Amino acid sequence: MLTSRMKEVISIILESGNYVTVQQISDQINVSTRTILRELNDVQNWIVKHGGALDKKKGKGISLIADETVKSKLGKLLQEEVSEIIYTPMDRQVILRAQLLQYNEPTKLYTLTQLLDVTESTIGSDIAQLEPWFNQYNIELIRKPGLGILIDGDEKAKRKAIVALIYEHFHVIDLIDFIKEKEHQPLDVRTLKENINQSIYELLHLDSIKYARAFLMRLEENMGYQFADNAYIALIIRFSMTLKRKDFWNQLYIDSKTRGQIETDKIFHLLQNWVSESENNPFRILPKEELIYLTMHLKGSKLRQTGEYNKISMIEDFKVIQLVKEFIQKVETETGIYLSDNDKLIVGLVKHLRPSIYRMKMDLDIINPLVEEIKSMYPKLFQTIATCAKVIEEKEHIQIPEDEIAYLATHIGAVIEKNHREIVKKYQVVVACMYGIGASQLLVSEIERNFSNIHIVRVVSVIDQDVEAMDEGTIDLVISTVPTESLTIPCVVVNPVIKEEDIKKIREALRRYKPNTTHRQVKNKMALKEKLIALEQYSHIIMKVIDNFSYDKHVSVKTMIDLIHYISTSLSSNQEEIAALSKAFIEREEKGSTILMKKGMQLLHCRADIDKGVCLKVIRLTDPIIMEQASGFVPVDTIIVMVGPVVLNQKILEVLSEISRNIIAGGFADIIKEGQIEEIEFELNTLLDKYYQSLVTGI
Incomplete structure (x- = not known):
């Protein structure tokens, strides 16, 4: 039986039409001349068996002796011949890496030649090409004469x-x-x-x-x-x-x-x-x-970008939000495109960077399967984001790898692609993507840029049953990055980074299928009850915040512990609640304080089960407390306290985050700092009223 390498040798001799040297054959197949010479007898025997012959001339090489009929016959037989598997140079590289990563002890060259069925010379050449790959992980390739080859490096690096x-x-x-x-x-x-x-x-x-x-x-x-x-x-x-x-x-x-x-x-x-x-x-x-x-x-793992999980907390994510805003400002400077008011971009970047920064600080690997495609298809954007990401590197004292740059590029690229575009929405489409928030949004933007008659309803998971559980009456088409099973809705499978061939496939699907509007009115009517229930829940939370708002001035405390005891006592109805609140505040502060340094204000929040449920409190101190921050010591004389239940549902978090957003990014902080209680209450009612109105029109 011929090996796949022997078949390659015969094919080269057949196609040459003249003399070809052993060196030329070895160069084409990427093995040593010794390997070719070793298999040449078997090659010759096969050719002779089927009516041909080999002419070998020193200085000229090897040539096939056969008429056109025999040559044609040899070609057909070669195609039909079942061959033993011979590893390609790329296969050998994979196997050698895997072999070396499995063991701590040296692996003998002889063992590798037997495993891969090549000469020691070929193995030596393969190993030389391995060094740069191992070096990028700070792993050293060591040759021990007489013993073999092994790698040396940290176990984390090997993983x-x-x-x-x-x-x-x-x-x-x-x-x-x-x-x-x-x-x-x-x-x-x-x-x-x-x-x-x-x-x-x-x-x-x-x-x-x-x-x-x-x-x-x-x-x-x-x-x-x-x-x-x-x-x-x-x-x-x-x-x-x-x-x-x-x-x-x-x-x-x-x-x-x-x-x-x-x-x-x-x-x-x-x-x-x-x-x-x-x-x-x-x-x-x-x-x-x-x-x-x-x-x-x-x-350090990324979370999914779907409805309920698409929210962030202006309190808990304060530092990441500030970092994202600085990064976006740098991108604006480099690209000339205004992005700061894009809440979807900010939310996406905060949710992405929170675990990514953790991974980089913990020296955990970040792998982006699309990095080479993104670098190839969006080279200018990739370089721009690499420049802008230095803001994050400097602030967090980390080095951002190319894989992470590519993730950031997909987030920014998705918004740039969509900038100043009006979409005519006709086809209701769901996108099923497995590559995270940024890549899915880039895919969505590319689809919307190329198809003005598509409305992306939502992005779903390809692992869970999200795709198969969709309502046929509301969805016209699914565009997925992987094939889906048991799906009655028309589906088009595309590449994660969309290509011209994908655009043609989507265009063909739109021609084949028409939008289905039959059941949508019924669906919308059914959704009305759900909207009213949601609004009632928001209304109840907002009323709780207003009813439980309190304002204390001229409060005298010397330490943070004194302050926490004062707050816990004033908000509690019994000793058990005081203890629970004190513990919750202390634990939260141990994770880091949220200080508005220029205003001398602190956001103090926690989760604890108390009779009040949800509450907001403003405290003005007689004398400031000195708080230690990374940039130095900061005097704080105004405290904004927020408390929510231990099991904090998403709606409570959204309401408290809206208040926090107005404090951090709006003018509410100045009124809290300088205004009277009547002014603070009026502004609180105003911002909550605006928020509720936005819910009425937005849900």
């Missing part, structure tokens, strides 16, 4: 390299059918193994995938959020790889400060409880250090 290798070797959608929850379809690990290169799946513990998936589902339920699809898949890979690295668990180093922070985190405790619940759980054997490592990645 970064493993994840990068997995993403380089296959597209994440190759795993999606195995990872996503499918009714009546268990995870088929055997099929997964058949579709992934042996050397790659050796880096993963595939039998653990179903357990990791179960934990992520539980975590989402407990925490009240959902991971973005690409983050979800990355976490499955991370869990599976961590279990496979059992021999290297003692080599993972996490500093004591980070350990202390993670060990008190709710996610860590959920993970710790989960692994100990069942003796069948393969993750039960993970040491504490590895649980901390996984928690770091869980905390």
Whole structure:
């Protein structure tokens, strides 16, 4: 039986029409001349068997001796010949990387020549090409004469390299059918193994995938959020790889400060409880250090951009919001496009940067499967964002990798594409994208830019059942980055970064299908009741804020602890509430204070269950308290207190965030600072009235 490499050699000889040298053949196939010479006898035997012959002349090379009939016959037989698999140079690179990442001990060259069926010379050439790849992860390739080859580097660095290798070797959608929850379809690990290169799946513990998936589902339920699809898949890979690295668990180093922070985190405790619940759980054997490592990645994962999860808190995200605004101002300077009033952009960037900054500070890898496509298709935008991102680097003392630059570029690019465009909305379209907020918005913008008759209703998940659960009466078309099953609504599959071929496919779908307006009026009427219920809930929360508003002046305290005790006592109806409030305020302040330095004001907020439920309080101090900040010491003489229940529903958070937004970005702070109680109450009522009116027209 011919090998695939022998078939290549015969094909080159057939097509040459003249003499061809061994060197020329080896150059084309990218192996050594010794490898070609070793297989030349088998090549000659096959040609002779089927009626041809080889002429070998020193200094000239090899030529086929055969008439046109025999040549034609050889060509057909060659196509029909079933061959043994011979690894391409690219295949060998993947296998060598995987082999070296699996072991700490040297791997002998002889072992590699047997594994890949090439000469030591070819292996030597392949290894020389590996060094730059390993160097980018601060991993050194070491040759030990007589012993073999090994790599040396930090265990975290090796894990970064493993994840990068997995993403380089296959597209994440190759795993999606195995990872996503499918009714009546268990995870088929055997099929997964058949579709992934042996050397790659050796880096993963595939039998653990179903357990990791179960934990992520539980975590989402407990925490009240959902991971973005690409983050979800990355976490499955991370869990599976961590279990496979059992021999290297003692080599993972996490500093004591980070350990202390993670060990008190709710996610860590959920993970710790989960692994100990069942003796069948393969993750039960993970040491504490590895649980901390996984928690770091869980905390740094992106959340999904869908309705309920698309909100941010002006209080809790204050620092990130300020950072995003500075970044946007820099982008405005570089591009000449005004972006500061784009709330959707700000929300998207805050939700994206919150976990991304955490990942960069924790030295966790950031992988963007679309980075090369974005650099290629939007080179000027990519360079502009790289320049503007220095604002974030300087403020946060981090270095932003190209993968993260590409994510930021998709956010900004989506808005620039959409700038000053009017959309005629006819077709109701849902976009199913797995690459996070920025990439999905860029895809949406490209669709809307090319199709004035499309209205994007929403962006949904391709992992969960969001796509299959859509109402046919309200949706005309689905545009998805991966194929979807069990879908009766027309669907067009496109690339994540939209190309000309995708535009043609969408245009053809629009010609084939007509907008469906039959059931929409009924749907809108049915939605009216839901809108009225939502408005009633908002109204109740706003009334609570107004009724529970209080203003205290000439308050004398010396320390933050004194202030917290004063506030807790004034807002509580019993000792139990005082203790709960004090504890909640102290815990919140330990995470960092929200100070408006130029105004000498502090936003003090917490979550605690008290009779008042939701309340707002303004305190003016007789003498300022000196607060320590990164930039120095700041005198604070005005305190704005906000309290919400422990289980803080989204509507309460939105109302309190609207008040905070007017304090931070509007003129409400000046009135609180200088005005009388009547003026403060009037302004509070005015801003809440405007907010309620916007809800009436916007819901």
